[in-house]
Amino acid sequence: MNVKNTVLELLEEICQTDVVKENLDIELFEEGLLDSFGTVSLLVGIEEKLGIHVGISEFDREQWSTPNKIISILENWA
């Protein structure tokens, strides 16, 4: 499954806005689109849809701050 599309679909659902698809460099936390509870939903979604398990303790807010950054981390997930 395509990582990019999956992440964008997830983000659209969690953030409840399609802006995440229009601007892949939007700062999700600064713009108030994602909070810690949204983060949890995102990680659950990633595990369900992509089979990648990211422990919440591995989640670093700085490194996961935009749709592009999230996609890049997951595309390079070993």
Added chain:
Amino acid sequence: MELYAKIRKWSQSKPDAIAVISNGAQLTYSELEQYSNSLSAFISEKMNENKAPIIVYGHMEPLMLVCFLAAVKSGRAYIPIDASIPEERVKKIINDSGATVFLSPGSVPTSLLSDGRFIVMDHHDINEAIALYKGAEPSSEQFVKDDENFYIIYTSGSTGNPKGVQITYNNLTSFIDWMVSDFGLRENQRFLNQAPFSFDLSVMDLYPCLYLGGTLWTISKDLIVNPKQLFESLRKSNIHVWTSTPSFVEMCLMDPQFSAEMLPYMETFLFCGEMLPNETARKLKTRFPNAVIYNTYGPTEATVAVTSVEINDEILNEYPSLPVGIPKKDVEIFIIDEKGNELNEGEKGEIVIAGKSVSKGYFNNEELTQKSFFFYRNQPAYKTGDVGYIKNGWLFCAGRLDFQIKLNGYRMEIEEIEVQLRKLSLVESAVIVPIYKDNKCQYLMAVVVPKAHSFEKEYQLTAHLKKELQQLLPAYMIPKKFVYVSSLPMTNNGKADRKQIANEVGV
């Protein structure tokens, strides 16, 4: 006067024991006792006859505890305000409470600095006052006692203004007595504090901890937004007692590392603030086989919590929706219908709490107080607005009578959000629709009729409205989703038709 005496006792019997640790900063029992004595002497001298409550503003700084105790030792109630509360709302609380002293161990909101009406003290000023009055011993005669207000916590109000719940020394004492006798807590334990001090869930760990000579380990909002650091902090905490909302523990359970291996001393989990899902309690039992889990229930107006139940396997298997328990011994619970008649076991109605935990009412607001507080069988009583029923002796909660909701453990009136939203210059009218999944509010949706605006795309308008709302409301009250419509359907009596609106936007 036992709470004061206990803290004093710890300051003498184990002066170097740590009372609180917050982000690396800490305070011993002897410092807590001496600093609060000194600051209280300063307040008494400065304020003289002015007995108005004192605002303590910050985010979990150890000095906040000094400020709380200094206020009550000077005979004044304190109002805890978390630093995440926007300045506009802080001003409303200042105006409503008539407070003239603003103690700010963290950073001071800039707009308050220039306001000459009150004394604003940052942590330098507070430390100076403490140094100036070193060795002062305030007389216990002036301490807040009996029916005097100990703290006032502001909570969301449907009119658009927050309202202050008055909790007396007697209310708090009754709560502490229950906590230290019914939950297997012991002296010298380490307690987790996750809730900001402006949320009374924090009272569930703060005062039992100080009473028992324990150590409070705080989890600040910076940690909560960065799970990596949160888990590092938890690993170092060595806590025995956990107090949080179910939502917060659910977030921690997401990571398999969150287990008895990570927190080897865990003995007691205390939950309050929202419904505890059966599934969450089960997971927790698997991860922490030796810990005991308590579910509790109570509104701020009845001092944190008034019912409790230990969640064991029998209860987990018997009740898919968990009970909230039985009342503490000096409180009675009644279920009433809309005419005020008591209902039988099994029948759903409004939960009424009567007894020693019940607040005097809302500060400086007789009208709101009269609506919800009354005397029932010669005891002070509070109509909670919560719907519930009793089954096999256990109390169960089943929603609300009004538009109050819980989102991630935060209590709010959706009407308050609507009042603020409708004030914005680009909003013609608006309604807030809470979106539920599995009986739990997941997020808030704003349905807005916008005025003419120059934004090209809807998301730009949304970003603009959210920014404006952030000046007026705490982050947890800001709707996640915005939907734009050309008009809002009305009911026959001219109110926005919430059901119809929810249908139209496809919820």
